[in-house]
Amino acid sequence: MTTVAAPPRKAVHPVDEVLPAPKLAIYGLQHLLAFYAGAVIVPILLASGIGLDTKQLIHLINADLFTCGIASIIQSIxxxxxxxxxxxxxxVTFTAVAPMITIGLAAGGGTDGLLTIYGSVIVAGLVTFLVAPYFGKLVRFFPPVVTGTVITVIGLSLLPVAAGDAVMDTSGKADPTNGRNLCYAIGTILVIVALQRVFRGFIATIAVLIGLVGGTLIAWMLGDATFSEVGSSSWVGVTTPFYFGIPKFSVVAIISMIIVMMITAVETTGDVFATAEIVEKRVDSTDVTRALRADGVATFIGGILNSFPYTCFAENVGLVRLTRVKSRYVVATAGLFMIILGLLPKAGALVAGIPKPVLGGAGLAMFxxxxVVGIQTLSKVDxxxxRNVIIVATSLALAMMVTAQPGIAKALPEKLQVLLGSGITIGSIAAFVLYLVFYHVGNDRGPAVAGSPGNLIRLEQVNQMSEDEFAQTFGGLFQGPDWVVHRAYAQRPFRDTADLRRSFQEALFAATPQEQAELIAGYPRxxxxxxxxxxxxxxSQEEQSLRGLTHLNGADQERLDALTSAYRERFGFPLVVSLRDEGGFDQIIEHGERRLHNSVVQEHNSAMVEIAKIAGYRFDDLVAEANPLQAAALSHLNTPHDR
Incomplete structure (x- = not known):
């Protein structure tokens, strides 16, 4: 009887992995605890800003948590x-806080103001859903220089929020001099770090949860955590559609909220790319469109269920990276817990008892x-x-200015204050707009890759050069025959500086052994x-002078001559060494003497690698001479390294 082998199962990406129920519950709870404080802050600020009473605030918090859960399930599943x-x-996006307060007060404050806010939220949600496919097509305007900047801005801009929590006492006031609060925050961080260092597997992945629970228990035993609200809270609190009344629609309010949603669309795009980078899953315009549609649907539902505009929350992106648990079903489980919290005020009151310094410590680690994820993304940038230097530097500068001085938004007219509503907002917008300005507006011929400040040779000019002009410009990268440069020329057009560098490397190592031997022979003794x-x-003179080989004393000259002669006699070609990777004279001699014991084949290959290193340094020199200010700023990075 012949058995037919079952077809192999298709590998499941970690993002799509459904974990066992106990793990889903624990990981989901960890996300919930890390997320809770940020989730309820917007209703608190809004209620205070437009004059709502405590009972109305409690309903807003329950409605917010309930809708957060629905929105998270929609986005993740x-x-x-x-x-x-x-x-x-x-x-709920922080970007909407100031505009919503403005809308609410303009409509008379209180419930009347809230109803006008809900009218604008519902329409803005519909508009976001409809424009999502068009915004998704802008994904080509989010290369690593933009996404890396946005991700870095998100992390840096949220750090002060966590730092504020870390110094907040039980009365809700910031007290940086309180040593006990500092101990809670630092202690939480140390617990997370220790668990990550000592343990592997499951314990390491719930380090944040253990830190939060442990810090809360210690604070409770010391009298710094209270759960008195649990007893006075109701067991069940169901949020009903249009609880405060039928929404009111104002054209001005709607326009303001649509602007808010367009700004948060940029932030959402950054969060999508950040998460994709962490979970190692490629995203494209279709994914961005789906994310923005989910924002639109969640915002529309929020307006109906007495909540507010929704966006992807950066707070939990760091938790995914820290724990390395990539399953989207964990987030969906957290969403389910949020729905339960929204229906059980007692459970919400229990979670709300976590001391702010403990939350701040966990937040510092996550944000x-x-x-760091943003910095990793920026490492791919040329x-x-x-242009890339200006984009990153300006965006970070603006983001940090607003983060450090949040009141600066009041310097703008009221309707424009949303632009400076947060460091994330202005940093994201700046990165996106500057990329358009530098890369898609006007005629920029690309980065300078050779020449001097007064006579720059830019990438576009390189792509338009004749073969002879190209060889004349880059022929100095190699000694002897110039076939490497001519073959690199055939790989035009070059997309960027790195692409141009790779063309020389590929031409060098794709040559025949005979051609390579001819090239090696062209290098001087x-x-x-x-x-x-x-x-x-x-x-060649400058490189050898750098290591003192052009002005040796008699004894050292004899040692070097003896080595190079023995090497040529042994292998039939000169000793080629990338001198910028070597230390002093004695190291060069030791390096050469070690290589005398190798085979001819290995030394042939070693010589080719050394030639590639030499060419790489010479290429760097060309770029540095064309960009002297940039070269000076990055000079501390110019240490010997393998290429």
Missing amino acids: GFWKIGVRLPLLQG ATVA FNDH LGSDEVIEGTTGAA
Whole structure:
């Protein structure tokens, strides 16, 4: 009897992995606890701003949590073409706080103001849903220089929020001099770090949860955590549609809220790319469209269920990176817990008892992790291109200005204050707009890759060069025959500086052994008269002079001559060494003597690697001479390294 092998199962991406129920529950609870404080702050601020009473505030918090849960499930699980299907929680956007207070007060404050806010929220949600496909097409305007900047801005801008929690006492006032609060915050961080260092697997992945629970228990035993609100809270509190009345629609309010949603769309796009970077899943315009549709649907539902505009929450992006638990079903479980909290005020009161310093300590760890993800993304950016330097530097500067001085928004007219509502908002907008200005507006010929400040040779000019002009410009990267440069020329057009560099490397190592041997033979003997006199070229003379080989004393010259002669006699070609990777004279001699014991094949390959290193440094010199200010700023990075 012949058995037919079952077809192999398709590998499941960690994002789509359904974990066992106990793990889903614990990981979901961890996300919930990390998320809770940020989730309820908007209703608190709004209620205070437009004059709502305590009973109304409690209903807003319950409605917010309930809708947060629905929105998070929509975003993480998805249906039809809605939801990005990544581990992203949804929360009320901070960007909307100031505009909503303005709208509410303009409508008379209190319940009347709230109803006008809900009218604008419902329409803005519908508009966001409808424009999502068009905004999604802008994904090509979010290369690593934009997404990396936005992600870094998100992390850095949220750190002060966590720091504020870390110094907040039980009365809700900031007290940086309170040593006990500092101990709670630092202690929480240390517990998280210790668990990550000592444990692997499950314990390490719930380090934040253990830190939060442990810190809360200690604070409770010391009298700094209270759960008195649990007893006075109701067991069940159901939020009903249009609880405060039928929404009112104002054109001015609607326009303001649509602007808010367009700004948060940029933030959502950044969060999508941040999460995709962490979970190692490629996203495109379709994914961004789905995420924005989910924002629109959640915002529309929020207006009906007495809540507010929704966006992807950056707070939990750091938790995904810190725990390395990538399943979107964990976030969906957290969403389910939020729905339960929204229906059980007692449960919400229990979670609300976590001391702010403990939350602040966990927040510091998570938000800093988000910033690190941004830095990792920026490592892919070509900073030899001055445009990228300007985009990143300006965006970070504006974001940090607003983060450090949040009151600066009041310097603008009231309707424009939303632009400076948060560091995340202005930093994200700046990165996006500056990228458009530098790369898609006007005629910029690309980064300078050679020449001097007064006579720059830019990438577009390189792509338009004749073969002879190209060889003349870059021929100095190699000694002897110039076939490497000519073959690199055939790989035009070059997308960026890194692409141009790779063209030389690919041409070099794709050559035949005979061609490579001819190239190796073109390199001068170390410390030779030809190098000292400069007949082998200025680059060769400068490199050997850098290590003192052009002005050796008699004994050292004899040692070097003996080594290079023995090497040539042993292998039949000169000793090629990337001198910028070597230390002093003795290290160069030791390096050469070790290589004398290798085989001919290995030394042939070693020589090619050394030639590639030399060419790489010479290429860096060309770029640095064309960008002197940038080279000076990055000079501390120019240490010897492998290429």
